[in-house]
Amino acid sequence: MSYQVLARKWRPSRFQEMVGQEHVLKALVNALDDNRLHHAYLFTGTRGVGKTSIARLFAKSLNCETGISSQPCGACSACREIAEGRFVDLIEVDAASRTKVEDTRELLENVQYAPTHGRFKVYLIDEVHMLSTHSFNALLKTLEEPPPHVKFLLATTDPQKLPVTILSRCLQFNLKNLVPERIVGHLTHVLTEEQISFEELALWMLARAADGSMRDALSLTDQAIAFGAGQVIEADVRAMLGTIDQHLVFRIIEALASGDAAALLQTVAEVSEYSPDFSALLGDLLTVLHRLAICQTLPEGIDNSLGDEQRVRSLAAMLTAEDVQLYYQIGLNGRRDLPYVPDAREGLEMVLLRMLAFRPADAVPRPTSLKQHADPSVTPAAPAAAQPVAPTTAADVPPAAPDVSAEEPAPVKKPQAEPPVADDPPPWDTEPSVDYEDYQPAEMPAASDVSSAQSHNQPAETAVAQPHPVAPSVARQPVAEAIVTPQNTPPALVEPESFEPVPAPTDVISAAADGAPMTLAGLTTSSWVLLHPQLKLTGMTESLAGHLSLEQASNTELVFHYTPNQAAMLNETQQQRIISHLHDYFGEPVRVEFIQAAQQQETPAQHQQRLREARQLQALNALREDPVVQRIQQVFDAQINLASVTPIDPVK
Template sequence: MSYQVLARKWRPRSFREMVGQTHVLKALINALDSQRLHHAYLFTGTRGVGKTTIARIIAKCLNCETGITSTPCGECSVCREIDEGRFVDLIEIDAASRTKVEDTRELLDNVQYAPSRGRFKVYLIDEVHMLSSHSFNALLKTLEEPPPYVKFILATTDPQKLPATILSRCLQFSLKNMTPERVVEHLTHVLGVENVPFEDDALWLLGRAADGSMRDAMSLTDQAIAFGEGKVMAADVRAMLGTLDHGQVYDVLHALIEGDAKALLEAVRHLAEQGPDWNGVLSEILNVLHRVAIAQALPEGVDNGHGDRDRVLALAQALPAEDVQFYYQMGLIGRRDLPLAPDPRGGFEMVLLRMLAFRPADTADAPRQPLKPVGISQATVDSANSVAAAPVVVPVVAAAVAPVAAAPVTAPAPAPELVAPVVVPEPVPEPAPVVEAVVVEEVVDLPWNDPVEPAPVQQPAVESVLETASEQPELPPMPLPTPDSVVPDAPEWAAAPIPEPSVAAVDAATPGMDLDDEPPLDEDYIEPDMDSAYSYLDELASEHTADPAPEPEPEPAAMPATGLALQWLELFPKLPISGMTGSIAANCTLIAVDGDNWLMHLDPAHSALFNATQQRRLNDALNQYHQRTLTLSIELIKPEQETPAQAASRRRANRQREAEESIHGDPFIQQMMQQFGAVVRNDTIEPVDALVAQG
């Protein structure tokens, strides 16, 4: 006897043998038991979910010699003929090969004849969406009012292509895809009866590869039995399908969690040996992260659809929830950008390195719970736990800081120093708190994550602050080449107390404490273009002046810049900064300069993106421009004098006003308004590029 493939051998012959589709079977069984039979049924669903099988079982239920029943006997001649595919009153039509209207008319000509053997004549039209529009039109009338002994059963994988007139004449049942759990359960039963040795991991691979189709699962199982010489083993199935070893996905995640770039690239190298689809590998990583997030929210809700529930739970304990969400979002963006990469592997590596480089700052250096992979010895875990974590130094931010003496730094070519006008210091109403570096032994929430109350610090007396400032060596001032607008006869600046660097300044002076170090600026400094630097601010200003939102109480305009603030307006466009750092610097103003110590005020309204990294970049830009090491302090205090951003906004407003006045004063425009009632819309007037450049 010839071998019969599993998909045909194990095709269900009754509703009891069906796997899944209970929502469809319940309706059909109730209709058959109560004799409430419709004349046309439409089954929709993907390939291999049971559309044709259910249609044949319905034909047996209608024509079984025991009567119309939901449980055909399977022993009578009618049932056997239907199972063998030779029942004369079951007419199966492949619509994909008979699409012409002539074929449909030939079919309809035979509808008028009564069944030869059975109780009903059943027309099973498979892939009905392939019929032409003329064929559908020819079928409409007969489908709506067929003879009482005729039943139509239509099957399709694409119901959207069916005309609404066909859908309205049928009872429609949508068959669902099979879950991997249900497929594995059925394969376990089949292989057990067939006496075929197998591994559970191999069945899970087949269940996922079937993609919801039970017929595909049975066909793949036949192929796996042939490939594995009568056995279904995970290694053979993985080689047959060309799928990725799921353990390698966890190797990538373990290296990512530990922050080990070397291990991460080594895991990618092992992946590359299999020549995988890198987009598919990234999808597998996202699937694991999704299940890890579920495990963190609801551990008992994690499914075992991949046979790796224990690994997912271990990752959920070792990985912070915010890291899971961050990695998942980065992976989604990486999948979108992966087709744009010149090399798929390079694009995949960049996605992982981006995840590694931009981890949340508060967890990048925090001690983590050691990850215990499945099967690792307890001694290894204990030895890893014995490593003591280094204490984390977290500076405390204060409103003002105490003066500090700058360390002498030898510069190759010191640039001229800013010359400040004489400033009469105002009496200090209250002493300023001191910044202290507090050493803690555990992870401390960063100030931009959770609001915390400032730690109590000791406030020195005003006299001690002034004495400390007076003890600092006074450096000879060096004139900075400035435009004529700067006060020419500015005397030497009286040394005012410069507060101690704030949290960002401390971080800038101590790179080892920075949470997200970035490479220094390029040493080959090129003098930036002042117009291009201010054009960026003009664009920002145009966004604010194009459609100003109504303010209940408009803030008073800042005073025109003078002294150091005016010199900062001239210096700002010469600095090699842009982007976020440039935006922050544009909203600062220079308050005091004492040798190599600079103090700036930043508008708190623009401090949402301000952090130690941005201050370090600005400090590096100043160091590069002046060719010496400066110590920059930035306090979140609203500047009293005009900032570069405010100056750009003011120039933009002036140019806009001049443009509107020019338009309204044009004789031709006035003539148009007088003769034709034209109206000038000020919101459509924009200064020309020439005026922008002149500003």
């Protein structure tokens, strides 16, 4: 006897042998047992989910010689003939090959005749959506009121193409795709009965490749048996399907969780040996990340539908929920851009490195005041107690208290040195109204100073929305108020008042000595901020070094601290680059150690930010003290847009 494929050999012979589709089977079984039979049934669903099998079982139940029942005997002539496909009263029609209206009319001509052998004449029309419009019209009347001995069983994979007039005349049953767990369970039963050795992971791969179709799963199993010479082995199935080992996907996520860039790229190199579809690989990665997110949010919501429940739970404990969400978003955007990269592997590596480089950042410790670090002998507060300085807009600067006790403008503080004035100065105090058309800047006192001040005062429409942030220690000083208002609305005017300038920190002046060479013996923890720009570091290495704090310094050893946010990028390669530049600068070897711990000393990045804030404040002070600016405010009721004030020589 010739070999019979598994999909045909294991076609169910009873409703109880069907895998899945319980919602359909329950309705049919009850209808058969209660003898409440409709004349037309429509079964819909994708390929291989059991549409034709259920229709044949239904036809067998209708024509079994023992009577109409949901449990046909399977031994009578009707049952055997239907199982073998030679029952004369079961007319199976392939609508894809008989689409013409003439074929439908020929079919319906025999409807009026009684069945030859069975109890009912059953018309099983497969892929009914392929019939032409005229064929549907010819079928309508017969489908609505057929003879009592006729039953119509329609099957289709695309019910949207059926006319609503056909749908309304049938009982419709939607068959669902089978989950991988159900397919694996059935394959295990089949291979056990067939006495074929198998590996469970191989069955999971076949179940996922079947995509919800039991027929496809059985066909792939047949192919795997032939490929594996009588056995179903994971390695053979993987080679047959051309898929990537799911373990490699988990290894990629494990490398991301541990921040191991070397292991990450090594895994990608192993994956590349299989010449995979990198977009599909990224899709598998997103699927695992989705399962991780579900496991973290609702642990009982995770299932073993992909055979990886234990590993998913383990990875979910290694990653934070924020990391998983960020990885998923980066992977989703990276998959969208993958068609545009020069090389698919290069695109995948960049997506993974992006996941490694960016993480949800914690609050970065900042110095609590400017004066705290002006004196190197003062030890800065611990990072846990430090409060980061939030960026402020001009509207957030505390307004100066206006003087409402007098009707006349407040007296202006006399400057230490009176600027030169022209021979005929304009009558500033005698005439508040000025003709702007006749006014000439050359007639104003210190015209050069006025133009210099105006060169840094842009119009309100082009003002920068976010000025430089001001440190807490200087934010309490009286500063002119400026309010950012909607377009075409004049900003609030700045009232002239007495003003006490804030002296610049001593290390603002000492910044000029950055270029002075240093020795290893003279290096202290506080001088690291001046040594950093002299090392000639570039790119990411320079940025990483700028966020290190030097906690211990001696003739033989330097100890740097870094934060957890830097751990992913401050790998061994970056550390060696920093050490190499230190050796080259001092001309002698020195032991350098990098420790992830709290930063007690100021980093070069914090130092530069503090200097920028101080220079910004100095620029504001200089503008406020300028006598020309003060007189312009008095006479012209002028305003100062603080958002546009920039130091002439800002700290780089």
